[in-house]
Every structure is written in C-alpha cells, then in structure tokens.
Amino acid sequence: MTDSPVRTTKPRQVRPATEGWTQKKDAEGRPLLQFASPKRGKPPVHLADFTPEQRVEKVKELGLPGFRAKQLEKHYFQHWTHNPADMTDLPAEGREEFVHGMLPPLLTEVRRLETDRGDTIKFLWKLHDGALVESVLMRYPGRITLCVSSQAGCGMNCPFCATGQAGLTRNMSAAEIIEQIVRANRLIADGGLGGKKKDDHSAERVSNIVFMGMGEPLANYARVMQAVRVMTDKQHGLGMSARGITVSTVGLVPAITKLANEDIPVTFALSLHAPDDKLRDELIPVNSRWKVDEALDAARAYFDKTGRRVSIEYALIKDMNDHGWRADLLAEKLNARGRGWVHVNPIPLNPTPGSIWTASDVPVQNEFVRRLNDAGIPTTLRDTRGKEIDGACGQLVATEEDEAVAAATPLED
Numbered sequence: 001m002t003d004s005p006v007r008t009t010k011p012r013q014v015r016p017a018t019e020g021w022t023q024k025k026d027a028e029g030r031p032l033l034q035f036a037s038p039k040r041g042k043p044p045v046h047l048a049d050f051t052p053e054q055r056v057e058k059v060k061e062l063g064l065p066g067f068r069a070k071q072l073e074k075h076y077f078q079h080w081t082h083n084p085a086d087m088t089d090l091p092a093e094g095r096e097e098f099v100h101g102m103l104p105p106l107l108t109e110v111r112r113l114e115t116d117r118g119d120t121i122k123f124l125w126k127l128h129d130g131a132l133v134e135s136v137l138m139r140y141p142g143r144i145t146l147c148v149s150s151q152a153g154c155g156m157n158c159p160f161c162a163t164g165q166a167g168l169t170r171n172m173s174a175a176e177i178i179e180q181i182v183r184a185n186r187l188i189a190d191g192g193l194g195g196k197k198k199d200d201h202s203a204e205r206v207s208n209i210v211f212m213g214m215g216e217p218l219a220n221y222a223r224v225m226q227a228v229r230v231m232t233d234k235q236h237g238l239g240m241s242a243r244g245i246t247v248s249t250v251g252l253v254p255a256i257t258k259l260a261n262e263d264i265p266v267t268f269a270l271s272l273h274a275p276d277d278k279l280r281d282e283l284i285p286v287n288s289r290w291k292v293d294e295a296l297d298a299a300r301a302y303f304d305k306t307g308r309r310v311s312i313e314y315a316l317i318k319d320m321n322d323h324g325w326r327a328d329l330l331a332e333k334l335n336a337r338g339r340g341w342v343h344v345n346p347i348p349l350n351p352t353p354g355s356i357w358t359a360s361d362v363p364v365q366n367e368f369v370r371r372l373n374d375a376g377i378p379t380t381l382r383d384t385r386g387k388e389i390d391g392a393c394g395q396l397v398a399t400e401e402d403e404a405v406a407a408a409t410p411l412e413d
Contacts, residue, residue: 034155
C-alpha cells in the first residue's frame with residue numbers, strides 16, 4: 001500500500017484589470033505617466049511661496065518697512081488667520097490691501113464630512129481655477145495628523161487608486177499645500193475636531209503631516225520641498241518637527257536621492273505594493289522606469305544618508321499581491337539590504353469606484369504580517385481611518401456630486 005500524493009493548491013492570482021474606467025495609455029500601449037503639470041493659470045503668489053528674505057523684499061516693494069513681514073508671519077503661521085481685522089498691530093490705513101496682497105485666498109471649502117465621532121474630518125477644497133483637492137484631518141491619542149494633497153489629481157495612473165484614475169489636473173503651489181494645514185489648525189483652535197481624552201496632553205494643532213493625499217509628492221518636488229521648509233521653520237514658519245512629516249512616493253528614484261540630500265530628516269515612505277517586477281509593472285506603472293530593486297536601493301540609501309527608518313507601504317489586495325510567497329520575497333529583499341533600516345505598513349485595500357478589487361481576508365492579512373515579522377522585518381498592519389467618508393488611502397477623488405457642489409460654491413474673497 002502506497003501513500004496518496006499530497007495535493008497542493010496553487011495560490012489564486014488575479015490579473016490586474018480595470019472596470020468602469022479606461023486606463024490612459026501612451027502611443028505604445030503602456031500606461032500613461034504624467035510627470036509635467038498641465039499648463040493652467042498659476043495660483044496667486046502668497047507669503048508661503050517666498051523664502052523669509054523674499055518676504056521682506058516683497059513687503060518693501062509694497063512700500064512698507066521690512067519688519068512687517070515678521071508680523072504677517074506671526075499672524076498666519078502662529079495664529080492661523082488671514083483676516084486683516086485680526087491684525088491690529090498693522091497700520092489701519094492700507095491694511096486690507098496689504099494683507100490681501102500677501103495672503104491672497106487660495107482654498108475655498110466646498111464641503112466637510114466627519115466620521116469616527118468627529119475625530120476624522122475630510123475637506124473638499126476648490127482652488128482658484130476650480131480644481132478640486134481633498135485633505136483629511138485625524139485625531140489620534142497624543143497627536144493630530146493631517147493628510148495633505150500636493151497635486152490636483154495624480155499622473156501616476158495606478159489602477160487601484162481613485163486619485164490615479166482621475167489623472168493629473170495640475171501641481172499645487174507650496175502655499176496651497178501650507179494653507180491646508182493653516183485651515184486645519186484654525187478649525188482645531190475653534191473646537192472643530194472631536195474632543196481629546198483627559199490624559200492627552202498634546203498641543204491642539206496639527207503635529208503630523210502625511211503627503212498621502214492627492215498626487216505624487218516627488219513629481220511636484222520643488223513646491224513640496226518649499227512647503228516642507230515652511231512647515232519646519234521655527235522662526236518664520238509653522239515650527240513643526242521634520243520627524244513628524246512623512247513624504248511618500250511610488251518610486252521616483254532620482255527624486256528619492258535628491259530628497260536624501262536635502263538635510264531635512266523627514267520620514268520617507270515608499271509605496272511598494274508588490275515585491276516582484278512582473279506584478280508591480282501593472283500595479284504601479286512607474287515601475288516601468290525604475291524597478292523594485294532600484295527603488296529599494298534608493299530607499300536604503302535614504303536611511304544611510306539620514307539615519308531615518310524608511311516605511312514601506314503595501315496595500316493588501318485580495319488574490320492579487322497578498323500571497324505568502326510575496327511576503328517571503330519582500331522580507332528577503334529587505335533583509336538583503338541589512339537590518340534595522342525599514343518598517344513595513346501593510347494596509348487593507350480601500351475600495352474605489354469601478355474596481356472589482358477588495359481587501360485581503362483577515363486571516364490572509366495576518367499571515368502576511370506574521371511572515372514578515374518572523375523574518376525579522378518590523379511590520380504593523382495600518383489603521384484605516386475615514387473609509388466611511390471615502391477619506392482613506394487611495395480613495396481621495398472628486399466625485400460628480402463634489403463637482404456639482406463645487407460649481408455652486410463661489411470662491412472665497
């Protein structure tokens with residue numbers, strides 16, 4: 001009598017596909033990548049677009065002494081106001097024209113959605129040219145995080161991301177990025193975010209920034225870095241800690257190298273989503289330019305240069321990229337580049353309109369995390385906040401309803 005052969009079932013592999021929308025392709029049939037911002041009218045130049053030195057010069061051009069720039073910085077970056085009536089230390093004569101000239105309106109709030117008992121708020125903003133962007137404000141124990149947009153839309157064309165499906169409308173200015181924080185801080189100061197617990201002694205303002213809203217931050221490099229400098233400037237800006245700022249990318253390798261040389265120790269996050277080029281080519285079209293190993297080498301170099309541990313973001317998609325062997329391959333590739341330099345954040349996929357894909361089953365998620373941790377890779381399944389209001393990772397996009405409401409909303413003066 002012989003033993004029966006053990007049957008093994010091959011893990012199901014779903015091929016990436018799009019439903020309900022057509023992925024933009026180039027002349028050779030490859031997913032279209034948009035690195036350059038389409039030409040549109042530029043947003044008004046704002047205090048936050050200038051360096052501190054340029055602000056002084058601009059104020060002098062307007063016929064006022066240079067020290068007025070410092071007063072304006074204090075009102076905007078510390079008191080989160082652009083209302084001339086709040087600025088009684090400025091001369092009454094010409095105050096309104098001066099303030100509007102230096103702090104022109106940038107964002108008009110179109111709508112606001114809340115969930116998590118008021119601890120999560122999603123904003124829909126209309127920019128000066130009618131472009132729409134979103135940001136998400138989240139209270140956690142001991143910190144307040146704002147997920148900011150850096151572009152209206154996104155040109156990276158990832159098929160599982162609602163923002164990527166929309167394509168790129170334009171880059172945002174540094175000041176438009178900063179204004180999202182200032183407006184959030186104003187709302188918090190006015191008591192507009194869910195009440196904090198009694199044992200929470202954190203400051204009542206945004207403490208953490210994640211560039212995980214609309215857009216590929218490193219495709220808008222110069223403006224994102226100007227915004228980061230304003231965020232971290234203790235004397236002339238928001239005075240935030242660079243360690244509380246996370247800049248993410250789908251893998252623009254030359255820009256990762258550039259970021260490492262900035263001497264600003266922000267947290268760096270690589271949105272990987274697949275450890276093998278065959279799948280990642282289809283999930284993340286920019287992988288056709290820079291492969292998995294190139295992106296991981298650049299991430300490791302970021303750690304070597306800055307000493308800041310890198311985050312690997314990995315959306316777990318059912319039957320697509322959640323197989324045990326992919327967890328093992330990811331661990332193998334990360335460990336090949338050393339120990340202690342990386343942390344993996346698997347994220348259950350947040351569903352988007354027009355997609356058949358969904359999050360991995362919970363046991364599969366747990367097995368994926370277990371394999372990575374057992375291989376010595378610190379791994380934490382990430383909390384998904386704001387899913388109920390389409391405010392979670394990969395869900396930010398202006399819907400037809402949003403566009404209709406925005407069309408009826410006049411721009412703020």
